[in-house]
Amino acid sequence: MGWTFQNSANAAEYILSSLTNGVNYQVQIAAVNALGVGQWTASAAGRPLAAPGVPRQLQAAATDGALLAMWMPPADGGGAADGELTYSVRWRAAADANYDSDDAAETAGGAVSYRIASLTNGTTYAVQVRAQFTGGMSDWSAEAQGAPVAFHIDLDADSDADWIDGVVVTRYLLGLRGADLTADLSGLDADDATRITAHLDANRSALDVDASGAVTPADGILIARHLMDVTDNAELLDGQTAATDADAVKAAIDALKP
Ligand SMILES: [Ca+2]
Numbered sequence: 571m572g573w574t575f576q577n578s579a580n581a582a583e584y585i586l587s588s589l590t591n592g593v594n595y596q597v598q599i600a601a602v603n604a605l606g607v608g609q610w611t612a613s614a615a616g617r618p619l620a621a622p623g624v625p626r627q628l629q630a631a632a633t634d635g636a637l638l639a640m641w642m643p644p645a646d647g648g649g650a651a652d653g654e655l656t657y658s659v660r661w662r663a664a665a666d667a668n669y670d671s672d673d674a675a676e677t678a679g680g681a682v683s684y685r686i687a688s689l690t691n692g693t694t695y696a697v698q699v700r701a702q703f704t705g706g707m708s709d710w711s712a713e714a715q716g717a718p719v720a721f722h723i724d725l726d727a728d729s730d731a732d733w734i735d736g737v738v739v740t741r742y743l744l745g746l747r748g749a750d751l752t753a754d755l756s757g758l759d760a761d762d763a764t765r766i767t768a769h770l771d772a773n774r775s776a777l778d779v780d781a782s783g784a785v786t787p788a789d790g791i792l793i794a795r796h797l798m799d800v801t802d803n804a805e806l807l808d809g810q811t812a813a814t815d816a817d818a819v820k821a822a823i824d825a826l827k828p
């Protein structure tokens with residue numbers, strides 16, 4: 571795009587309007603008199619910014635003593651580039667009328683999840699998030715609620731979440747029950763299958779690691795891949811459609827480890 575010319579008359583300032591938020595513009599000035607136009611200055615650069623929109627699809631996933639807040643960036647970042655928005659998260663016990671300013675945190679670098687720790691199992695909490703950037707901050711999002719529970723996916727109880735646990739979760743989400751749930755997995759038998767099924771039934775919502783709003787075999791595939799140490803983000807999400815990005819998926823799964 572070429573230069574646009576404006577005459578400021580005698581004023582030593584001029585407001586450039588009708589610009590596009592987030593686009594970098596360069597500005598030069600030159601003095602004009604009856605003999606002509608003087609030399610142009612060096613360029614000064616800037617970009618117009620507005621307050622970002624409200625973050626979307628906030629969820630509060632329950633884990634042991636913690637909630638994992640996850641959300642989508644606002645539809646309109648106000649001109650912020652990817653990764654430039656920061657987010658504030660705040661939470662309160664649902665029974666409390668107001669938020670306490672101490673119960674809040676900020677994320678940086680565009681991170682769209684935050685683990686709220688040191689919560690009480692069995693207490694329902696309300697969570698909100700807002701976006702902020704140089705141009706201002708959004709309103710608080712709609713509330714999400716969650717109640718931390720003593721839940722983890724170390725299903726074979728060896729104090730580690732590894733590939734066997736990932737296989738069991740995937741089978742569970744595929745609908746396998748009883749001996750089919752634990753078949754051919756060392757250290758697990760049909761009695762374990764009953765225990766594991768009850769454990770997962772009670773915390774099924776916590777398995778929505780792709781933040782799709784539903785718990786499906788796709789969540790199991792992501793859990794199994796992550797627990798098999800598939801570290802490459804593209805490989806982790808290959809063939810899957812996650813509502814959040816790979817880092818948020820991994821954070822959600824890590825939050826399920828014992
Ligand atoms: Ca395990």
Ligand SMILES: [Ca+2]
Pocket residue numbers: 777778779780781782783784785786788789
């Ligand atoms: Ca899901």
